[in-house]
Amino acid sequence: MRNPDRTRPGICDGCCCGSTSRPALPGPTGFAQRGFTLFEVLGAVALLAIVYTMLSTAAIRGLQTEGQSRRILEASLLADLEIAKVEMEADMGAMRPLGEDEFESEDGLYLIRVDVSVFQMPEIQSVDNAAGSTALGQPGAVAPPSFGTNEQSPLREIQVEVAWGDPDDERAVYRTTYGIDPLALEELAGSAPPQNGPVR
Numbered sequence: 001m002r003n004p005d006r007t008r009p010g011i012c013d014g015c016c017c018g019s020t021s022r023p024a025l026p027g028p029t030g031f032a033q034r035g036f037t038l039f040e041v042l043g044a045v046a047l048l049a050i051v052y053t054m055l056s057t058a059a060i061r062g063l064q065t066e067g068q069s070r071r072i073l074e075a076s077l078l079a080d081l082e083i084a085k086v087e088m089e090a091d092m093g094a095m096r097p098l099g100e101d102e103f104e105s106e107d108g109l110y111l112i113r114v115d116v117s118v119f120q121m122p123e124i125q126s127v128d129n130a131a132g133s134t135a136l137g138q139p140g141a142v143a144p145p146s147f148g149t150n151e152q153s154p155l156r157e158i159q160v161e162v163a164w165g166d167p168d169d170e171r172a173v174y175r176t177t178y179g180i181d182p183l184a185l186e187e188l189a190g191s192a193p194p195q196n197g198p199v200r
């Protein structure tokens with residue numbers, strides 16, 4: 001029986017003309033045609049979200065650390081500047097009065113505290129050398145300079161504090177210097193008895 005497809009023009013099965021070509025196959029099948037499922041898409045989105053969160057956290061911590069370092073540097077510079085002002089005033093004979101002074105920096109970001117107090121002199125005890133003959137009260141011993149009581153001492157201890165942040169989480173840097181109050185020294189010199197040299 002004659003194959004009816006042979007009578008149709010443009011179709012050849014290769015049995016009569018010797019051609020080895022085959023009819024075109026349909027498009028790709030199986031896995032190649034399958035797209036991403038909803039679970040795969042959701043899994044990829046969740047993974048990207050986790051990575052983004054980790055990177056964002058690291059970036060925020062880096063910015064916070066950089067900001068804190070900048071604040072510490074600025075506060076240290078302000079404290080050093082205030083110490084320099086106090087020392088310059090003392091050199092000019094204008095030591096700041098006893099007590100605490102508190103004010104803000106020019107930009108209003110820092111709180112500066114300057115505390116001037118009497119320096120508490122430690123008690124000086126007799127010191128014996130190898131010969132054991134230079135203790136106070138022995139011939140040749142020289143008495144250390146006396147400023148009276150600690151309350152009368154012209155020595156001053158100046159502490160500078162530069163703070164910033166909320167009251168619950170306040171941070172600060174500190175500086176300390178020492179000086180002599182000229183007015184207190186004059187008063188002490190006028191009321192002190194004359195020194196007679198070495199103690200005998």
